[in-house]
Amino acid sequence: MPARLVALLPPLALVALVGCPEERPDAVRPPPRPPQAMLSAGAQNQPDVLTLARPTGPEWFGIYLGGRKAGWTKVQLATELRDGRNVLVGRSEMLMRVNVGGKTVERSQTEERVYEARPGGRLLSFRAVFGGDGGDRTVTGTCNTRERCTATIESPGGAHEERTLDGVTETADLADGVRLAAARRTTVRGRQIEFMKLRVRDQQDAFVRRERVAGAGVQEEVSVVEEIEIGDRMPVVYQVADDGRVVEIRYGDAIVSRPETEDRARTLDTVDLFALGRVALPRALPRTVPAAITYRIEGLPPAFDAASPRQKVARDGKAALLTVTARIPAAADPAKDTPLAKAKDGARPDDLAATAEVDSDAPTIQRLARETAGSAPGAYAAAKLLATKVYGTLEKAYGASHDRASDVLVAGKGDCTEHAVLMVALARALGIPARQVYGLVYARYSDGQDALYWHAWAQVRSAAEWIDVDPIFDQPVADATHVALGTGTQVDVVGLLGSLKVTGVEVKEGK
Structure with missing residues (x-):
């Protein structure tokens, strides 16, 4: 074999x-099933x-x-x-x-x-x-x-x-x-x-x-x-x-x-994953919302060009012009936020299901979700409360990884993947459609290099749109430095490791 x-x-x-990087003040249709x-x-x-x-x-x-x-x-x-x-x-x-x-x-x-x-x-x-x-x-x-x-x-x-x-x-x-x-x-x-x-x-x-x-x-x-x-x-x-x-x-x-x-x-070598996965940037980026950032990216295959309301892709020769627009969602208006009791209506089962990883049916997850946001009037209002709870509950730590949301809660620490999986589990426990997102985010480290690093965050659905939420940065709206490359179980983004190059960025704040 x-x-x-x-x-x-x-x-x-x-x-x-x-x-995935820590936040710092100066940083950062398929064929039918056989x-x-x-x-x-x-x-x-x-x-x-x-x-x-x-x-x-x-x-x-x-x-x-x-x-x-x-x-x-x-x-x-x-x-x-x-x-x-x-x-x-x-x-x-x-x-x-x-x-x-x-x-x-x-x-x-x-x-x-x-x-x-x-x-x-x-x-x-x-x-x-x-x-x-x-x-x-x-x-x-x-x-x-x-x-x-x-x-x-x-x-x-x-x-x-x-x-x-x-x-x-x-x-x-x-x-x-x-x-x-x-x-x-x-x-x-x-x-x-x-x-x-x-x-x-x-x-x-x-x-x-x-x-x-x-x-x-x-x-x-x-x-x-x-x-x-x-x-x-x-x-x-x-x-x-x-x-x-x-x-x-x-x-x-x-x-x-x-x-x-x-x-x-x-016989193994020493492999620095940060150095291997880092995508250098020509300038610093803002974390303001609303804002729009256009990245000129080389090495991104056309198969990754799928557009969304938040991301648009155009092609300039071999380069992708990828524009990320971060804005306040419609669900921020309480009158438009989907009532929590109706959040699951019409949702895909995969975005609500309890799984071995996103074990939203675990008693500890169910209890924390209800205590934190069970009385919230809408799905997005609840998601904001949950994101803040995850941010405040988990210690930011590398090398303390757990794949299951309930294990993350017990450990009380982790990096972006732990924050994301716990956030998704808590949201699904309340009947809010949610999924993980994989991609890149901006950060600056001690060497002074502005760069994008591999990252994970969450999406929740309300008012008929997916809203990007980043609990490790305590962002109820993920800023435009978040470049999404995959969602849910779509982890093929790892094949892009070491192949991307950003040759230019254009920033428009207040858009």
């Missing part, structure tokens, strides 16, 4: 977003997941950020005899280690997926263990039918939670979808469980071309396969040799994974 980098990106994205895993027509009499050529034993890969090694993965797929039946078992291990704000941040993750040992065999059970940054927890589950699985989450201290996952069509073919797509020169699709957020995602591995590559003085032809979650804008690109070796895995310009020996893979 190749290093399924897309399955490891949520942890990587969270590690990257941990590098009903089951599918192979395109004409795939008969070709290799299947059990007969694919692949290296024997575990495969080790080094993960490089900006040319420096920040982690490794170990993966293996093999048949085993369990309880008198043959099963196909996929295992992976991952470790990432980076420096964030002067602190070393480390995350580990191990996964095991057990399938029926046959082509198209269904997922039977799974186990994932997380450690380090983001908090320690274990997720185990069984799939009693082809489309429904039950998962149990266990955390230190005896915390125990169960969740049901519907619409799972994960099969043994997805266990090695990249190699299967390469061998058959086809597309493999299905709905796969992602353990970090404990959700079901539409996954696709698509053969796109053959190309010749050189390495160690030898040239060979490889198959190029693109792996993507349907709805994302940037694929993970694999190069697969005809003997089944994965030659390279690339995500954007800065993230590369290569096969290595175990000893070499485990």
Whole structure:
């Protein structure tokens, strides 16, 4: 099984977003879902997941950020005899280690997926263990039918939670979808469980071309396969040799994974995530609201040009002219603010749901939300109270990361990701549609460099519009230095790490 980098990106994205800056005085339509895993027509009499050529034993890969090694993965797929039946078992291990704000941040993750040992065999059970940054927890589950699985989450201290996952069509073919797509020169699709957020995602591995590559003085032809979650804008690109070796895995310009020996893979460099992710600016920026800022950005793919009422994008050659307009929302007028009792009317279920990460159904989250803003007259009025509460409750700290909102509340500290996930959970606990936002924000550090840094904040919905709120800066309206690149579960923005350059800014205050 190749290093399924897309399955490891949520942890990587969270590690990257941990590098959000502190506030300082001087600073700062998708294809239809397939009903089951599918192979395109004409795939008969070709290799299947059990007969694919692949290296024997575990495969080790080094993960490089900006040319420096920040982690490794170990993966293996093999048949085993369990309880008198043959099963196909996929295992992976991952470790990432980076420096964030002067602190070393480390995350580990191990996964095991057990399938029926046959082509198209269904997922039977799974186990994932997380450690380090983001908090320690274990997720185990069984799939009693082809489309429904039950998962149990266990955390230190005896915390125990169960969740049901519907619409799972994960099969043994997805266990090695990249190699299967390469061998058959086809597309493999299905709905796969992602353990970090404990959700079901539409996954696709698509053969796109053959190309010749050189390495160690030898040239060979490889198959190029693109792996993507349907709805994302940037694929993970694999190069697969005809003997089944994965030659390279690339995500954007800065993230590369290569096969290595175990000893070499485990040897890591010191990677400063702030330095790698920093996007330098030609001038200082204001934090005033209202205001509009136009950024001339090089390296931003057109796939990221989606416009919103807050952001507009135009193209000037290869550069994107991205204008962010921060203004007082209509919901600031109490007469226009959506009544809290009607906030959920017409909202998308995904923007209200309690999840393993945004556990808005947790008793502690429910209680704090009601105590803080349960009597507010409108959704935005409540959101402002919640943002201020999160700002005042959480200590601003790096290297103290927790992925679950209830764990953040217990810890009482964190960076932008913790502030954002707690804010979203509290809002959803009151029936307010809310989601996380990922992107960039302005800050200035001790070296005097004005720059944009990777950041996370929240959006809430009222008066038929999404309103950006930043609880770590205590901003009821996020200022125009907030450049949104993704929302909700859309963490493909990590593929832009190290590839963006701002060559000009134009500021219009009071707009």
